[in-house]
Structure formats: structure tokens, C-alpha cells
Amino acid sequence: MNILLLGSGGREHALAWKLAQSKKTEHLYIAPGNAGTSQTGTNVPVDVTDFDAIKTFVVEKEVDMVVVGPELPLVKGIKNYFKENKVLDNVLVVGPDMQAAQLEGSKSYAKEFMQRHNIPTAPYRKFNEETLEEGYRFLEKLQPPYVLKADGLAAGKGVLILEDLQQAKEELTQMVNGAKFGEAASNVVIESYLKGIELSAFALTDGKDYKILPVAKDYKRIGEGDTGPNTGGMGSVSPVPFATEELMKKIEERIIKPTVEGIKEENLDYTGFIFFGLMIVDNDPYVIEYNCRMGDPEAESIIPRIKSDLVELLAATANGTLRQTTLEIDERYAASVMLVSGGYPGSYEKGKKMEGIEGVNNCILFHAGTARDIDDGSVKTSGGRVMAVTAYGNTMEEALQTAYANVDLIGFEGKYYRKDIGFDLKN
Ligand code: AMP
Numbered sequence: 001m002n003i004l005l006l007g008s009g010g011r012e013h014a015l016a017w018k019l020a021q022s023k024k025t026e027h028l029y030i031a032p033g034n035a036g037t038s039q040t041g042t043n044v045p046v047d048v049t050d051f052d053a054i055k056t057f058v059v060e061k062e063v064d065m066v067v068v069g070p071e072l073p074l075v076k077g078i079k080n081y082f083k084e085n086k087v088l089d090n091v092l093v094v095g096p097d098m099q100a101a102q103l104e105g106s107k108s109y110a111k112e113f114m115q116r117h118n119i120p121t122a123p124y125r126k127f128n129e130e131t132l133e134e135g136y137r138f139l140e141k142l143q144p145p146y147v148l149k150a151d152g153l154a155a156g157k158g159v160l161i162l163e164d165l166q167q168a169k170e171e172l173t174q175m176v177n178g179a180k181f182g183e184a185a186s187n188v189v190i191e192s193y194l195k196g197i198e199l200s201a202f203a204l205t206d207g208k209d210y211k212i213l214p215v216a217k218d219y220k221r222i223g224e225g226d227t228g229p230n231t232g233g234m235g236s237v238s239p240v241p242f243a244t245e246e247l248m249k250k251i252e253e254r255i256i257k258p259t260v261e262g263i264k265e266e267n268l269d270y271t272g273f274i275f276f277g278l279m280i281v282d283n284d285p286y287v288i289e290y291n292c293r294m295g296d297p298e299a300e301s302i303i304p305r306i307k308s309d310l311v312e313l314l315a316a317t318a319n320g321t322l323r324q325t326t327l328e329i330d331e332r333y334a335a336s337v338m339l340v341s342g343g344y345p346g347s348y349e350k351g352k353k354m355e356g357i358e359g360v361n362n363c364i365l366f367h368a369g370t371a372r373d374i375d376d377g378s379v380k381t382s383g384g385r386v387m388a389v390t391a392y393g394n395t396m397e398e399a400l401q402t403a404y405a406n407v408d409l410i411g412f413e414g415k416y417y418r419k420d421i422g423f424d425l426k427n
Pocket residue numbers: 122147149156159161191192193194195198277279288289
């Protein structure tokens with residue numbers, strides 16, 4: 001099979017690393033990719049939302065399957081584009097169509113879907129400019145903290161959690177007026193605050209059946225002890241010690257199964273990864289968000305634990321034969337520590353030469369923001385999140401220890417990482 005993978009982060013390097021291992025893969029192309037993905041296949045300088053350029057490439061290279069890494073092309077309708085273009089008719093697309101991708105693209109669409117299918121989530125209401133006064137009254141009835149969510153995609157920044165009622169009203173006003181998050185917040189979902197511990201669960205679905213992938217925990221804040229601003233993710237571990245068999249059963253019965261049944265009942269065209277962002281409250285799972293893709297940096301710990309052939313799994317996902325596949329998981333733990341540029345998630349410098357990459361052992365490096373220097377071929381930083389260092393272990397501690405030993409071997413000016421990944425999961 002010829003495969004085109006869209007995206008350029010650590011998630012995509014993890015997917016590319018695994019796809020390249022399949023005997024079924026003839027050519028693997030990554031658009032646009034990074035310095036890491038170029039070791040697993042051919043990087044192609046095409047933008048993930050330039051559907052016409054993607055079409056030209058797919059036709060020219062006789063691509064059989066397109067795997068979509070990030071949400072943006074899905075929410076913008078890449079699947080629909082493929083369905084509508086006769087020459088792309090036979091190409092498999094891993095990912096939902098534009099409507100089904102609204103499960104991630106619109107918080108209120110996701111909330112309404114969950115209500116229709118009795119999927120546990122925080123109670124909520126939706127407000128806009130016309131119903132602003134009602135929004136104030138609704139906030140007055142809630143207890144702090146107040147959770148305000150921009151309805152549309154806001155690059156992972158559209159959620160505000162506020163302690164103060166007055167401030168919550170002001171933020172709501174700015175959101176619906178377009179002063180904050182633009183069009184994405186013309187509708188705002190206000191929901192009850194759920195106090196618990198977060199967990200990321202994943203499944204592959206072909207719209208009828210599903211396979212549950214390993215769970216993971218990610219660490220979003222820049223600072224140790226989960227402090228400071230949010231980032232794209234500073235590390236992850238999989239599996240998660242508190243995700244017992246009993247909890248996993250609840251997650252499957254109350255959330256995963258009704259979600260896939262809902263997709264089927266509503267005839268949604270969903271063939272891809274579903275990411276369930278969960279809050280576990282008193283050992284009961286609630287959905288805080290759906291995403292229509294793998295998580296990043298969860299993928300960097302989960303993908304290495306998949307033993308089965310990923311090309312077979314994804315092709316079956318896209319062509320509706322997932323039931324006939326088996327999913328085998330490595331029992332070991334995997335832990336990923338993200339190396340980031342100094343200053344991130346604020347402003348940071350790029351183009352720093354990376355040293356020590358060749359000297360690592362017992363780990364996998366998943367590149368995120370890296371690029372190869374065109375003059376001397378060296379690897380340089382090119383983004384905020386630079387590289388995930390992933391290691392296996394028979395225990396979580398062992399996986400983390402091996403990952404951190406390798407983190408020390410890699411150097412670049414301004415290197416920063418969190419030293420406490422997994423801190424809240426240790427006994
Ligand atoms: P989201 O983009 O919906 O995942 O929200 C971003 C973050 O806000 C989540 O990862 C949670 O940490 C937090 N969050 C979202 N919704 C809630 C909620 N209802 N209660 C508590 N925390 C929440």
C-alpha cells in the first residue's frame with residue numbers, strides 16, 4: 001500500500017514509525033512531516049488543509065490510504081472532499097467526515113450528541129450574544145469554578161476555568177462579542193465543573209464496531225506539579241495505574257459503546273480514531289470532550305504499545321471491516337517526556353542545533369518541532385515542543401527512569417522538560 005500521513009508533530013512521527021514497520025507499506029509519505037518522519041518515509045511539502053494539492057499528490061503517487069493526524073483537515077472536510085472527487089473514490093481515508101468531526105469541532109454539537117445517547121457529561125447550557133443576560137443569570141446560579149468553553153475550534157485554548165463570578169461574566173461577554181477567540185466563541189458552552197482526575201481513552205471505529213486502544217494520561221501544564229500555562233502536552237504515560245479493569249468496563253459500557261452506537265444510529269460517517277477526554281469523579285467516568293484524532297503526546301506512549309499491524313488496523317477502520325481484525329497490546333508501560341524550547345509556551349527561539357541524538361539507547365525519539373538543516377544535514381529545533389523521548393518499562397517507574405536517562409543525553413540551547421511526568425500516579 002502507498003500511504004499518505006498528514007501532520008508534522010510527535011503524534012505523526014509515532015504513527016509514521018509504526019506504519020513504516022508494516023510489510024503492507026510500500027511507500028510512506030508524510031505531509032509536511034519533520035526531521036524524524038523523514039527517516040520513516042518521504043516528507044512532502046504540502047499543507048494539510050490544501051486539499052487540491054493533496055489530491056494532485058494522491059493521484060500522481062497512487063496513494064491507497066490517507067491517514068489524517070490533526071483535527072483541522074477533518075473539521076474542514078477532507079473526507080467529504082475525497083468522497084466528492086471521482087478520482088479519489090477508491091482512496092481510504094482514516095478520519096471522520098466534516099459532520100462527524102463536529103464531535104470535536106463544536107462543543108455544543110458534542111454535548112447534544114451525548115445528551116441524545118445518555119453519555120455521562122457535565123450539565124451545560126449554550127449562550128450567544130442574544131442570550132447574554134440569560135448567561136449571566138445561569139452563571140449566578142452555578143457554584144465556582146465556572147467553566148466557559150468556546151463552541152468552535154480555538155487551537156486548544158478555548159476553555160476558561162474561573163473562580164470569580166464577575167470575571168466569568170466579563171469573559172463570557174468578551175467571548176460572545178468576538179473579542180476573545182473570534183468566531184469560535186460566538187457560541188459559548190457553560191458547564192458544571194467536574195472535580196476529579198483526567199484520563200485519555202481512545203478507540204478506533206469503522207462506524208459500526210470499535211477496538212479500544214490503551215489509555216494514557218497526559219501532562220498539559222508547563223510547570224511541575226501541574227502549574228503554569230497550558231501547553232500542547234509535556235509528556236504522557238500508558239497504561240494508567242488507576243484505570244482498573246472495573247473502571248475500564250464502565251468507560252466501555254457507559255461511554256465508548258453508546259458513542260459508537262450513536263454514530264451508527266445517526267448514520268455519521270466516522271472511520272477513524274476517537275479520543276475521549278474523560279474526568280473520573282469518584283470512580284465514575286464523564287466525557288469532557290471528544291476529539292476526532294489521536295492525542296498528542298498520548299500517541300507517543302500508546303502507539304509503541306500496539307503490537308498488531310497498524311496498516312491492517314487502519315485499512316480495516318477505513319473500509320468497514322474492523323470486526324475482522326485483532327488488536328494486540330504490549331503489556332509493558334511506556335512513558336514519554338517532551339523536550340521543549342526555552343520560553344515555550346510563550347515566545348521561544350528556533351534553529352538550535354541538537355546534540356546527542358545518536359547516543360541514546362533503549363528509547364524511541366519521536367520528533368515534533370525539528371527540521372533538518374539543508375546545508376549540513378544536522379537536526380535543529382523548529383518549534384515549541386521539540387521531541388518526545390519514549391521508553392518502555394515493566395513498571396511505570398522503570399519506563400520513566402529509562403526515558404529520563406535518555407533525556408539527559410540530548411542537548412540544545414534552552415532545553416526544558418518537566419521532571420515529574422507520572423508524579424500523580426506513583427504510590
Ligand atoms: P477541553 O478543551 O474541553 O478538554 O478542556 C480543557 C481542559 O479544561 C480539560 O483538559 C480539563 O482540564 C478542563 N476542563 C474542561 N471541562 C471541565 C469541566 N467540566 N470540569 C473541570 N475541568 C474541565
